[in-house]
Amino acid sequence: QKEVEQDPGPLSVPEGAIVSLNCTYSNSAFQYFMWYRQYSRKGPELLMYTYSSGNKEDGRFTAQVDKSSKYISLFIRDSQPSDSATYLCATNSGGFKTIFGAGTRLFVKA
Amino acid sequence: SAVISQKPSRDICQRGTSLTIQCQVDSQVTMMFWYRQQPGQSLTLIATANQGSEATYESGFVIDKFPISRPNLTFSTLTVSNMSPEDSSIYLCSVDTGDNLFYGYTFGSGTRLTVV
Numbered sequence: 001q002k003e004v005e006q007d008p009g010p011l012s013v014p015e016g017a018i019v020s021l022n023c024t025y026s027n028s029a030f031q032y033f034m035w036y037r038q039y040s041r042k043g044p045e046l047l048m049y050t051y052s053s054g055n056k057e058d059g060r061f062t063a064q065v066d067k068s069s070k071y072i073s074l075f076i077r078d079s080q081p082s083d084s085a086t087y088l089c090a091t092n093s094g095g096f097k098t099i100f101g102a103g104t105r106l107f108v109k110a
Numbered sequence: 111s112a113v114i115s116q117k118p119s120r121d122i123c124q125r126g127t128s129l130t131i132q133c134q135v136d137s138q139v140t141m142m143f144w145y146r147q148q149p150g151q152s153l154t155l156i157a158t159a160n161q162g163s164e165a166t167y168e169s170g171f172v173i174d175k176f177p178i179s180r181p182n183l184t185f186s187t188l189t190v191s192n193m194s195p196e197d198s199s200i201y202l203c204s205v206d207t208g209d210n211l212f213y214g215y216t217f218g219s220g221t222r223l224t225v226v
Binding site for chain 1: 141155206
């Protein structure tokens with residue numbers, strides 16, 4: 001079993017839709033939960049992170065962590081074509097050893 | 111956060127040859143990290159490079175195959191040696207984002223390697 005599981009997609013939505021991206025993880029020691037966005041032919045960029053359980057909002061993006069079910073979510077409101085990218089969830093215990101999901105490819109159609 | 115320049119951005123190489131990837135950071139950093147991203151797979155840490163010491167390799171990666179140099183606090187190289195088609199992948203250099211609260215990464219744009 002992988003430590004972090006993520007549906008590879010692709011996920012295709014119309015512009016303006018609410019997007020839900022999800023991951024599950026297996027190690028309860030993980031404390032920090034991150035989402036990276038990776039455009040084609042670019043390196044991943046850190047989008048946002050949360051510590052422990054709860055929600056965090058940044059503009060159109062909301063990250064949610066449920067440690068009881070080991071479930072990580074990223075919601076994108078009013079999705080735009082510029083949101084088309086691969087989204088990687090990631091987690092660590094506070095050190096640099098980070099476990100990444102394989103990424104979900106998202107296409108937002110104009 | 112730091113800006114990372116990585117080159118080459120892509121290359122097509124013959125099997126049995128070696129390729130050296132360069133990573134330049136616009137600020138001094140203690141640790142630099144090299145990752146591999148294979149199609150459909152998660153990012154995998156190859157090694158951690160500290161200036162002035164030998165790189166620390168993760169399980170499944172060895173120095174003979176992936177020698178790393180770290181001559182100063184802003185530069186590192188990763189060499190992929192004696193390449194085979196299985197080495198075709200994206201190789202990424204990264205550094206800590208510098209956030210004091212947690213460990214996140216800033217990545218370079220990556221090197222897309224194809225071995226034929």
